[in-house]
Amino acid sequence: MWFCRSVDEVLKEFKVDPATGLTLTEAQTRLEKYGSNKLKGQKKKSVLQLFVQQLNDWLIFVLFAAVIITIFMGEYIDAVIILVVIILNAVLGVVQEVKAGNAIEALQKIATPKALVRRDGIVKEIDSEEVVPGDILVLETGRYIAADLRLIETVNLQVEESALTGESVPSSKHAEQVCTDEQTPLGDRTNSAFMSTLVTYGRGVGVAVGTGMQTEVGKIADILQTGEAKTPLEIRLDELGKTIAKLAIGICVVIFGVAMLQGRDLAEMFLLSVSLAVASIPEGLAAIVAIVLSIGVTNMSRHNAIIRRLPAVETLGSVNIICSDKTGTLTQNKMTVQKYFTLAGEVTIDKEDQVNPTETGQLLAKAMILCSDATYHNGEGTGDPTEIALLVLGDDLGIDRHELHENNSRVGEFAFDSDRKLMSTLVEEDGNYTVYTKGAIDNLLKIATHVLHEGQVMPMTEVHKSQFLDATERMSDKALRTLGIAYKPVAAVVPAEEMEKDLVLIGLVGMIDPPRLEVKTSVEKAKKAGITAVMITGDHKTTAFAIAHELGIADTIDQAITGQELEELSKEELDRHVNNYRVFARVSPEHKVQIVRALKDHGNIVSMTGDGVNDAPSLNTADIGVAMGITGTDVAKGASDMILTDDNFATIVTAIEQGRNIYNNIKKAVIFLLTCNLGEVVAMVVTLLIGWEAPLIATQLLWINLMTDSLPAVALGMDPGDPDVMKEKPRDPKESFFAGGAGGRAVFGGILIGALTIFAFWYGYYEHGYSPFDKNVPLETLQNARTMAFLTLVACQLYYALAMRSPIKSIFQVGVFSNLYLIASIALGLILQLLLVSIPFTQKAFRLNMPDRNGWITVVLLGLVPLIVNELYKLILRARQKG
Known part of the structure; x- marks a missing residue:
């Protein structure tokens, strides 16, 4: 046991000189021998397990029941198509989960804590995963300990070990002490320090005696595993999905009841009702939100902003105050005497x-x-x-x-x-x-x-x-x-x-520490976006104001206040005047919490930067706590929602811009899904209630659901950011997901798509000289009508995706080809539709006809109507804005 040996014995055992540490070559050799210094995570699910998980849904179980019914009815092709749709849906779900998982894994890698080690006689900062047994670690206040250590030097060193020992107060450490009992409890091993504990005071040096699963915390790693919590956005969309599901099931029950009264084929109507339920319930919402969030957050990490908690992405769009430290964030962090x-x-x-x-x-x-x-x-x-x-x-x-x-x-x-x-x-x-x-x-x-x-x-x-x-x-x-x-x-x-x-x-x-050249532009950009920059620093008032004035944060010295002056204000006075100040100088960590609370009491959504141990309370208090990745302590990073890898104020503004765009992209995808699903429901419900044949059969509904609920929706979620998003005011965090006319557009778009589908269905009869109200219509005419409805509905939905890219800009202002993912998904959808009606086997399987020239012209023209109507509506909106 290392705690029972003297410092010299331990150093000799690990063959290391504390003055120089390990050589780079030796460290690499030991890394290969002992492995990375990290705890084993939860075992990743295999692709097969993920696939089975996709099938574990009550709607899928109902579809499987439908497969059995169709087999008993002798409709073997329908049964095969339903099975293929189920499998394709599951495969797409697996792909999305794997992508989201890989993105989150990449983020966790980026956010790996750092450790100070002495190698080749030089103290350097490395990823804690690279620490190996025998490494000489330098401990300082505010840093988490990266491995189990036998301490070799301590100066007033105190370590917070409550996670391991249950002791509520930090433990004092003494390197010179040697334990005599090998059963000495963890809390009494004063010459040792343990992985994941926190240095709260003093400094020290230790030799790594255990890494990864060989540490004390590694022994209890199994109980430390925690699942990823859902974001408020995902929870809200989950609730929305459940509400829509209840409505959809209610509608399907009504349709089935009407079918019974109308004397329709009950087996066929059961299959149709189930398919309509599957098509109208946006079961793809959660998967799409997860993948859009994970891809967006990964992109943010490439721009030096690591999101530690996914709810922060949603909150970023509402931030209207950025409280920033001066040194390193607004300035270059290159102090020169x-x-x-x-x-x-x-x-x-x-x-x-x-x-x-x-x-x-x-x-x-x-x-x-x-x-x-x-x-x-x-x-x-x-x-x-x-x-x-x-x-x-x-x-x-x-x-x-x-x-x-x-x-x-x-x-x-x-x-x-x-x-x-x-x-x-x-x-x-x-x-x-x-x-x-x-x-x-x-x-x-x-x-x-x-x-x-x-x-x-x-x-x-x-x-x-x-x-x-x-x-x-x-x-x-x-x-x-x-x-x-x-x-x-x-x-x-x-x-x-x-x-x-x-x-x-x-x-x-x-x-x-000279101001960063890019910060002044970012402060101006933030102002246009309705975001106020506030400097909170420990520097003198005049020094702080000089920098703030140069950056455009403050105009007059009256907008600056010191911590001492702050203490002379009552809470009521601070609350009354806090919005008038732009510089808080000579402040303590307690003042920071006070300032953040006062700003929040005014209804502001506050982002706060910090790097020190004592900044943790203010980072926790703020709506978005932002830690410095370079100068920040592990405590500050642990308390934060976001970490800046470049400690740059401009990165906060960029992160807010990206956060707004990610939220908008999710909103686009969701509104698009709901609009498409509503269009399908309107087309089916109206035609059945007035006594017509169903314009779409079960297999066609399931195909449409596969086409529109996945690729175009995900592609919308990956839309490039709107360059004008920072000209808008911050979003109210209480704002409904359907605010700003989004709900109205979804309802109108759904009704329009449904109406066009019904018209196309009618036209399919009309072409052959019949009406949908006629009895004993030839099967070929009914198939022609359904083909027209089927092709028109898909065309409307695919083209409508282009209109969803912006609520006010035309597709030409946004750039028709600026989202190649969306163009590819639309092109793929159209090609698949063409193949479906061209290949004899799929024609027969989906009960389709090849339309004539007039039929194709009608499909193309009707398919463009929702896009054109939406573009005309945007034109009116833009004209009103100018007026």
Whole structure:
């Protein structure tokens, strides 16, 4: 048991040097030997299991009953056709499920947590799945632990292990401890850390002793498996489908009753009623929504937005406030120190001309380096961008960081806290101990009692404070972020709470993170879409406003407020004025929650960005929590609905645009399905109620259901995004799915398609000199009429799919060939229809005739009517909008 062995024994066992870690070659060898560091997921269903699952539906069971009845009736061809339709429907369902499953699997791969490992002497960030036994892992606050570890170094390390141990408070860890009992409970193994637990405080280093299923959490992996929950949209559509199903069954019962009263063939009418139920119930809704969501979300991941929870896609279309952090999201996240200030004066850092720092300047840079958890090698860094910039400052001032770290060892620390806004380290050098503290200059001025001036330590005076505050203000006015540094010599190791007392203030640095070039355009785009951008940052008010003003977020300084000013407002005052502010500066995580709640109380749908441990509450509170993929902690990512892989504000706006388009595509597919199904019901019900023969037989209904419920609907769901979607206002989350005239269009379209089908049926009689009311009509005439109805109904539905692409733009504005999937599905449908009436076998099987020239002209013209009517209606709408 690793927890019963000393650090040296464990390192020897795994053949690893903690200073350099494994080599890349050795890591790859071990990865091949031990496998990926991940828990085994639920066993994927085979294609056969998925196929059987598609058949496990009561409607399918009724169809199987219909097959048996048709066999007893001697209608063997009908029985075969029904079976073929059942199988084809099941195959399409399997294809859709496999596609959706693959898309979700790809997303899970993209969202794999990261781990900091030391390999070849360099600390780097890798996917946690690549961690192998023997890897040296670096632990920091806010990061989930990627494997089971034997700790080899700990500094005030605390780990949240409640998922494994049930302990409600974090466990303190001590690397030097060795357990003597191999039965030591998990909660008492203070020299170990476990996969999936969370570092809540301090830092540490450990060697991986177990990965994947060989971890403690791997032992209970079976009970951790959870199914994917349905989205609110899917639930709503499920309910809609059930309602329509009840109505359809009711209609079919009525039709069967009418048929009995009319003395029709009951076996034939039973088959027809069942087929109409199958055709009118949109059983393809759930599958289409799932595949459109999964494909859409996969496309979003290619644009740097990973959706962790599918309901977020629906919510994205309603977002009207984006609360964004400044650093890295609105800016480039490439912090660069431009100036530093000590009482000797202000110095500008010039990359071209190396600065010769004073003794105080050198101490300032040395202190900043030793009070940092970041790494920077060969132009690549890990850790906070601010800390990386401080390491680069040391390089610019000619400090040998490698030698500095060799001569100084950290023996204690007081980790950064968002309330204190400070971080302290206790460093030993040649037997001497020194505390270095960096953080917000106003907080340092409260606890520093002395200053360093011309190499001399002297008591702090009000004049000194004014000099530092003036320097801070000058830098802030130039949009520079300031950070102060102080120190004090101590006689021996002191506890954390004693570090930040009686400090000697050295100076401060001013750094800038320039705005991202693309953000200004995105802010403007968001404004046109009815979305307000709000900056929430820990920076000074003047610094934050300078960036916000440059990006077009804020116009005047009156639109900015600090956390301190926020605390002076009552809840009622904040609620009254919160919509007027565009910049919230010097705020704490508690303030963020307060701001989000106030904005939501006004009925806003709020998106909130965050990257730190303490951002989790505000991410949870927001309607859409957005975590940073690069700088974000695992805690922030775990609390979020969406992760930005590029930490870019512009990506949020792009995600909202894509979210709107995905929702619109789903809506198009659903309205199209309902319109087509209604058309079939109208045609069948009206003709039967007035005493005509059924315009379509069971096998024809099932064929139409297969054609229109799958390919064109899915193709509509894959429509390219509308470039003008961001000119619309955010969608009301309570808005009905049939709002904006969609319900009316579905009803009108269904009635129109049904009426045209009835007309085509009548025309089929008329061509042969008969009327549908006539008795003893020749079979050939009836088949001709049904052929006309069948071909017209399919043509109407296929062409109508083109009109469904936009509720207001013409097909030419949208681009006839801009959705090749839809064009292909329509072409395939038309070709299959042509083959059906051309091939003698299928002619006989579906009881069709080859129409004459006039018949084909009638089918084509009638098929185009719904498309033309819809285009004329859109023309009127566009004219009204211009008027």
